[in-house]
Amino acid sequence: MTANLVGIAIIDIVFFTLLVLTAIAILRQRNLFAVAMLSGVFSLLSAGLFVTLDAMDVAFTEAAVGAGISTVLMLGTLALTSRDEAKRPRSALLPLFVCLVAGAALIYGTLDMPPFGAVDNPIQTHVAPEYIARTPTDIGIPNVVAAVLASYRGFDTLGEVVVVFAALVAVLLMLGTSGRRTNGKNGKEE
């Protein structure tokens, strides 16, 4: 048991170190193509962290959306705009101060959180145990996450699907539905 915990701790430390290194690399990088690729790496590392937390569904989503699709969409956006970050003339002291204060406040906030993985955490005592206990008899499928998403919380999921659809509508309203302004009369917009 303790050997297992030590193993998990080592994996966590490795993942978090890589995450911090990636974040610093993103901050220092001026070429936005590299930044887009690095944020894909960041998402993939987060997906690995979710796996160590046994959150397979979340890890799956993070890898597919964060590392896959959103990286491609970011590259698509880059192709529409500029490829390098503009140099900022102003001093970075005020942003740094804001970041430090906000970060300190967040870390102070985590002090009130229940200990990680404790048995009496709200997640262990609220509705989750009931879903786990009732799914085999109510729904009869092994994947409790699917049962919660599609049946117990079907309304929420319907809302999410509508949000995804609304995102498409918003993008099409901004970029236009048919696209393709290559050599036509609108071709010289860049």
Next chain:
Amino acid sequence: MEHHSILRVVSKLLIPPMLVYALYVQFHGEYSPGGGFQAGVVFAAAFVLYSLVHGIDALTRVAPPRVLHALAGLGVLIFAGTGVVTMALGDAYLGYYALAEHPQHAQEWGIVVVEFGVGMTVASVMLSLFIAFASHTRKLDDKDW
């Protein structure tokens, strides 16, 4: 991208397993991690890979934006319509028990249908978003990056 033979061969090897895996995630979602959302994204990613190698025009020939927009709406309709059907059958909105005699079968039916709607919407929205961004770009030379 005619000269990228490695990319073309690797994408040819990757795309069919990606599509099959997406279908597996979609229809095996009650037993294994995943479901409509993840399946839709993986399904769209296979098409995006195809487009990255063969160009956006090849993609819009396979998946015309007009059809994708219709499919995105249809997915939402399938999800919301399931609720209307269960209401018409005498249960609550999205109360799947009305769908079949056996309560667990009814739930499973409801979940499979609803997840199918989710997968359809997510896949076509992701692909339409990609096309919307990509078709506004003029043809980029490899060195432009």
